[in-house]
Amino acid sequence: MNLSPLHLCLLFSSALFCVGLIGALSRSNAILVLLGVELMLNAGNINLIAFWRYGPAPAEGTGILFVLFAIAIAAAEAAVGLALVIAVHRHQRNIRLQEANRLRG
Amino acid sequence: MSLAFLLIAFLTVATAAVAMALRNLIRSALLLVASWAGIAAFYLWAGAEFVAFAQVLVYVGAISMVVLFAVLLTRPSRDEAEVTPASAGRLLPALITGGAVLGVLVGAIVGSPLRTTAKPPPPVTVREIGLQLMGPHAAALVVVGALLTVALLGAVVIAATSRPADPGEPR
Numbered sequence: 513m514n515l516s517p518l519h520l521c522l523l524f525s526s527a528l529f530c531v532g533l534i535g536a537l538s539r540s541n542a543i544l545v546l547l548g549v550e551l552m553l554n555a556g557n558i559n560l561i562a563f564w565r566y567g568p569a570p571a572e573g574t575g576i577l578f579v580l581f582a583i584a585i586a587a588a589e590a591a592v593g594l595a596l597v598i599a600v601h602r603h604q605r606n607i608r609l610q611e612a613n614r615l616r617g
Numbered sequence: 618m619s620l621a622f623l624l625i626a627f628l629t630v631a632t633a634a635v636a637m638a639l640r641n642l643i644r645s646a647l648l649l650v651a652s653w654a655g656i657a658a659f660y661l662w663a664g665a666e667f668v669a670f671a672q673v674l675v676y677v678g679a680i681s682m683v684v685l686f687a688v689l690l691t692r693p694s695r696d697e698a699e700v701t702p703a704s705a706g707r708l709l710p711a712l713i714t715g716g717a718v719l720g721v722l723v724g725a726i727v728g729s730p731l732r733t734t735a736k737p738p739p740p741v742t743v744r745e746i747g748l749q750l751m752g753p754h755a756a757a758l759v760v761v762g763a764l765l766t767v768a769l770l771g772a773v774v775i776a777a778t779s780r781p782a783d784p785g786e787p788r
Contacts, residue, residue: 518733524626526722530715535637537711538703547649554656565663566733573741579668583675584761588768590680594687595772601691
């Protein structure tokens with residue numbers, strides 16, 4: 513079996529994605545779930561950079577621009593998610609997902 | 618494949634896995650900062666310097682601070698940041714799902730012949746990135762700016778509204 517560098521990069525991002533997925537599914541703390549989602553987004557960005565670097569037809573910086581936009585979206589997602597966590601904690605004094613089952617204050 | 622890549626990949630995945638398994642939330646957040654820095658090192662290794670610096674600025678600098686503030690604001694008592702570990706009822710299905718996804722992904726990646734080029738792409742300078750952002754991608758840049766503004770204002774509104782004295786009247 514002969515694995516190219518692109519294969520190895522994709523395997524790396526798959527491992528990171530699954531770590532994030534397991535964390536997001538198994539932990540009951542809302543902040544850790546958000547961090548798992550962030551890890552999954554980062555794994556997706558690694559794929560984009562890997563294909564930009566090793567792809568058969570590397571266009572002028574397309575992968576880089578794609579990753580920059582994805583990082584911006586991920587930052588917005590993290591800010592809104594953590595604000596929601598703080599709001600839920602303010603209303604219910606708890607951020608365990610099993611007990612945070614209401615969105616109305 | 619260089620040894621540097623394997624080292625970066627191993628350290629990144631290992632710190633992420635340990636962070637997801639720890640009980641102490643602050644240690645988890647700090648280990649995830651190390652993991653994000655490892656991803657930035659991967660970008661540097663792959664030749665995408667600008668993305669690496671953006672990763673350091675956004676994740677290692679900004680998101681880690683926001684996460685630490687959220688951890689400190691939501692901990693149950695002043696000197697306690699421990700959370701209950703994942704219960705077996707949640708851990709087992711999560712491990713099964715994650716293992717299945719990993720198996721499918723690894724099988725698909727290993728089994729697919731990917732055409733690669735040996736020569737690295739031409740180095741993309743910051744000037745080229747700026748020209749691309751201001752030229753063909755100007756509309757996307759404006760949309761992302763508007764989205765970030767709306768999302769951050771919304772985050773402030775959500776997080777800053779305290780419990781209303783009487784229902785329906787946010788302060």
